[in-house]
Amino acid sequence: MIVDLKRFIKEEQPFWTELEEVLERRVKDPDRTMDIPELRRFHYLYQRASADLSRIATFSSEKNIRMYLEGLVAQAYGEIHEGRGRHWRPKPMRWFLVRFPETFRAHIRAFALAVFVTLLGAVFGAGALGMDEEAREALMPFEHLWGNPGDRVAMEEQSEGEDMAGHHASFASELLTHNIQVSILAMGAGISWGIGTLLILLTNGVILGAVCADYILAGEGVFLAGWLLPHGVVEIPAILIAAQAGLVLAGAVIGSGARENLSARLVRVSGDLVTLAGGMAVMLVWAGIIESFLSQYHAPVLPYSVKIGFGCAELCVLVLFLSKSGEAFYAKAARVIRVPGPVSRLGARLMAARTRRRAGYGR
Amino acid sequence: MDVRRNTVVARTPEGVSFSLELAGPVSRCMAFLLDICCVMAMQAVAGKAASLMGILSMDMASGFAVVSYFVLSMGYGMLTEWAWRGQTLGKRLLRLRVMDADGLALTFPQIALRNLLRPVDALPAMYLAGGLCMLATRRAQRLGDIAARTIVVRARETKEPDLDGLLPDKYNSLRRIPHLAARLRQRVGVEAAGIALSALTRRDGMNPEDRVRLFAEIAAYFKETVTFPPEATEGLSDERYVKNVVDVLYRT
Structure with a gap:
């Protein structure tokens, strides 16, 4: 019924201790590569501990030893069967310049959907305000926007940015933390099958459309462009990218037509979600700084043409960055691994995935 | 993976099963409260640094205070769970550990994602969404755990067994x-x-x-x-x- 526990422990304990030491070394130095004999030994020790666990579970109910062995086997199992490139090394430049835009492009349809829903909200907001100006308070939840746009423009131009003096850093930090929180919420709301994300996008779109319509109808279109473009061309895409991540998450949760189960789908997209969230955060930091230090200054302190020109230049750089950045890296990597003949589109994607894995970006 | 009451049983390809005891909502809540205390303590230190910075510029000090609070509250969980293999200080004290739901090693995207989804779990207030989700799911997962494919288990002490003191070679x-x-x-x-x-x-x-x-x-x-x-x-x-x-x- 019960194995000779004392003899069993005496015989097996050296192997358990050795396995514990191997695991300890893995914890201390996860990037160290084992050579073949070391790997074989590690695998042997894992299998031996597994067999011991099986014996102790079958023939004895000694709880402490079983728990000790379960802990050892669980840890070794995690190390041996993991194939997702666990050891993360921060490479911020490569991540931002290569991985982030590449991930953005890989989920471009989710981004397009986010843009479409925002535009839908904007059209509704603009239309509602155009038809009924009294709806301003319902459409725009910000009190400082309820007044007449012409009055606000006159006030802003008269103040010459003096009200912002000495508050730039605190204002920028409040903006960026608030925007990042809202964006994270937009992303996380994707777990509600995307309903939460779509509602946030629609709401943002309605507010944006109503504000734009309000200023344009009041003949303050130039002020609006000068006020919104410098930071908005980065801030709005950043929020759309957060929503893109939310829709990617929703896609994984819904999994319509997918052959993988929910678990596999979530594992597949988790790296992309974190990358999109990180990229979005960087963009919002930039937008917060610009909004605080540039957007709040108006003519005559800063001519609108300069602000609009700056905003347009930013937009061009952003479009180029998101559409092209990182392509050269993959093309170079493809040359290094010598892909023969002409490369089809599917082949290129497979090649990119392979290169990503080799470059340490395994998903 | 098989779930029985509060335990997840994992079966390896070698045919061996090992069990992981799931952490309950109360112990997770206690660990979270301890973590909040840690974040507040760090925030207090950052506040002192900000007040020193205020000698040079009040604007910079105020900005630093806002950003440091945000970074600490968002980054604390990610960094500690990554550095301590699935444990924050609160989890460490209560012997809890975040694990991959399949028993595999935890990856950084998983840790980041489960922490990024905290604001959604906290909706509408007092972690109601996350709490209800934990009660409703078999593996006691909040929304962040579901998205990141993680579970929170009770950490085990891997202490070598010693039966020498227990069963000495005496006359029986x-x-x-x-x-x-x-x-x-x-x-x-x-x-x-x-x-x-x-x-x-x-x-x-x-x-x-x-x-x-x-x-x-x-x-x-x-x-x-x-x-x-x-x-x-x-x-x-x-x-x-x-x-x-x-x-x-x-x-x-």
Whole structure:
């Protein structure tokens, strides 16, 4: 019924201790590569501990030893069967310049959907305000926007940015933390099958459309462009990218037509979600700084043409960055691994995935 | 993976099963409160640094305070769970650990994602969404855990077993009657043997009265199962009797 526990422990304990030491070394130095004999030994020790666990579970109910062995086997199992490139090394430049835009492009349809829903909200907001100006308070939840746009423009131009003096850093930090929180919420709301994300996008779109319509109808279109473009061309895409991540998450949760189960789908997209969230955060930091230090200054302190020109230049750089950045890296990597003949589109994607894995970006 | 009550049982390709005990909502809540205390303590330190910075510029100090609070509250969980393999300070104190739901090693995207989804779990207030989700799911997962494919389990101490102190090579009067010792091995089940061994392992932590009563009950059970003649049991305390029985059962 019960194995000779004392003899069993005496015989097996050296192997358990050795396995514990191997695991300890893995914890201390996860990037160290084992050579073949070391790997074989590690695998042997894992299998031996597994067999011991099986014996102790079958023939004895000694709880402490079983728990000790379960802990050892669980840890070794995690190390041996993991194939997702666990050891993360921060490479911020490569991540931002290569991985982030590449991930953005890989989920471009989710981004397009986010843009479409925002535009839908904007059209509704603009239309509602155009038809009924009294709806301003319902459409725009910000009190400082309820007044007449012409009055606000006159006030802003008269103040010459003096009200912002000495508050730039605190204002920028409040903006960026608030925007990042809202964006994270937009992303996380994707777990509600995307309903939460779509509602946030629609709401943002309605507010944006109503504000734009309000200023344009009041003949303050130039002020609006000068006020919104410098930071908005980065801030709005950043929020759309957060929503893109939310829709990617929703896609994984819904999994319509997918052959993988929910678990596999979530594992597949988790790296992309974190990358999109990180990229979005960087963009919002930039937008917060610009909004605080540039957007709040108006003519005559800063001519609108300069602000609009700056905003347009930013937009061009952003479009180029998101559409092209990182392509050269993959093309170079493809040359290094010598892909023969002409490369089809599917082949290129497979090649990119392979290169990503080799470059340490395994998903 | 198989889920039984509060335990997840993982089966390896080698055909071996190991169990992971899931952490309950109360212990997770306690760990979270401890983590909030840690973040607040760090925030207090950052606030002091900001006030020193205020000597140079009040604007910079205020900006630093806002950003540091945000970074600490968002980054604390990610960094500690990554550095301590699934544990924050609160989880460490309460012996909890975040694990991959399949028992594999935890990856950084998983840790980041489960922490990024905290604001959604906190909706509409007091972690209601996350709490309800934990109660509704078999693996007690909040929304962040579901998205990141993680579970929170009770961490185990990997302490090497030591039976030398428990079963010393001393004279055992029950072994003098081999046929009864063999009958004892045959009749006593795995569970009863485990209870006796567990009682011996934990006896030093018991109250004297409870210890006497517990060993009396266990000894009575064994005496009822197989009755040894008086010459084999004379002068043996209940605890000594249980010890001898365990010695017979676990050492053939």
